[in-house]
């Protein structure tokens with residue numbers, strides 16, 4: 001097949017007059033994905049420029065847009081005449097990179113040949129750097145010519161801060177990016193987290209909007225959300241239950257309608273369509289499970305023991321119904337097979353009244369599901385669900401989550417607000433663990449979820465259920481709303497990033513220039529740094545450390561010397577800065593640093609280290625040198 005990318009010109013190279021590329025040019029595959037990334041990152045930034053928009057902060061969501069950091073730097077070069085290195089040091093302060101995947105395979109990578117084809121000219125003519133230097137921005141080892149170009153690495157090297165999308169995902173990302181920060185302890189890998197949240201007004205039903213308006217006011221999502229938890233708690237059991245029964249009824253009606261449309265479209269007989277119009281029971285417990293059918297989401301965990309699932313659904317005293325929806329990627333054979341497994345299960349006459357699979361999973365379908373289900377089930381393999389957001393969409397509507405302790409649920413779950421699956425550890429794709437979790441999932445449904453829903457007081461209200469639902473609504477809805485997320489991004493990232501960018505950009509990037517000089521000096525002199533004598537004196541409750549460091553002719557203010565001790569029993573590590581007290585008269589370039597720490601821990605627990613130091617510069621993100629005493 002002819003590669004259509006043959007007709008595309010590399011960036012930064014004027015099209016040759018009269019014809020396209022030389023006939024024998026070989027363009028490697030994956031060109032389309034790279035071209036999309038160029039359009040998004042470089043084209044996106046140019047579009048903003050053309051519109052006269054001059055952002056101080058650029059938030060890169062996922063590595064796809066990472067080329068924007070190059071084009072932003074290029075714009076600064078043009079404006080100020082600074083070289084690329086300085087322009088990047090200035091502009092990166094205004095870039096934030098949010099990573100969204102929990103597996104290394106999720107990062108976009110391109111072959112060096114492809115980067116050369118599309119960006120070789122751009123690097124040399126527009127950025128004034130060699131192809132090798134450009135490739136180094138996307139590599140772990142700049143000296144390995146076979147290493148591919150990783151967009152996440154480019155994004156990290158072009159940003160002033162990096163974050164994951166849940167607390168657990170922050171931790172997983174620190175593991176994934178550890179190789180970029182050799183010899184740094186894992187908890188100091190510079191990736192934080194801002195947990196995702198959902199835009200609540202998009203996902204609440206009209207009756208939920210009314211309920212929340214009565215309790216919390218019409219403007220409840222406009223300002224701080226501090227009073228919502230208290231105010232929504234004041235809604236009575238009876239009101240909440242009435243609200244839920246109406247929601248169940250609406251969802252059953254929607255499901256019937258949608259299913260009969262689905263069946264009509266597929267040419268089903270009138271008898272079958274008529275059955276669909278009477279499917280389900282508004283008084284049954286409704287479980288929802290909708291997501292992309294990717295294997296890590298384990299959409300067939302509920303099917304692990306089909307007979308047990310069938311028994312659980314068909315108990316006449318406690319009827320349960322299950323709505324499934326989802327899509328698999330057309331090329332994902334495993335995902336397609338998971339959908340077929342469900343179709344076979346639903347094909348059984350006993351199962352049919354209790355389970356439906358709705359096709360064309362999209363936001364409209366999600367909206368109806370999250371507004372009507374009683375329980376939202378999510379069964380990913382920890383830690384592969386970076387955040388997950390669908391479970392957040394049920395909160396405002398009074399749905400309750402039953403989910404693996406992964407992504408957002410790992411930090412949201414307490415026993416008062418829902419149900420949890422898993423032991424909070426990682427087990428990979430071990431089939432024995434999948435079986436154990438399937439068993440736990442059935443057990444939870446049989447022993448807790450279903451009985452709690454059907455245990456009614458004398459007014460017919462399931463009071464324990466309502467209590468759990470109220471806690472989930474009150475505690476979690478504000479916490480996992482976009483209000484909280486956007487506020488965190490603004491306070492922790494956007495405002496400081498804008499200020500840092502302005503500071504570095506002032507006077508044509510003067511501070512950026514100094515940062516580059518500082519970093520180049522460190523680079524040249526680091527190999528010459530050494531520890532000298534280390535003395536420890538115990539004085540009463542204190543241990544006094546005196547540490548000699550050979551800095552040669554490096555400015556001692558360019559580094560920071562610290563004592564480091566591992567955390568005790570999983571606690572946070574101790575980091576204590578040492579003060580520079582004098583230079584050895586007998587040995588020029590050797591400085592003495594001292595600090596005292598509590599004598600509670602043995603002296604051998606502590607080790608000294610030297611790290612880069614400069615006000616306003618993120619270490620190790622922008623300078624990853626580290627020298628350990630031992």
Ligand SMILES: *Cc1c(COP(=O)(O)O)cnc(C)c1O
Nearest residue numbers: 291361362363366388389390391
């Ligand atoms: C919310 C939503 C998702 C994301 O759900 P996850 O739980 O994060 O997988 C996917 N598709 C649609 C249509 C959605 O509405």
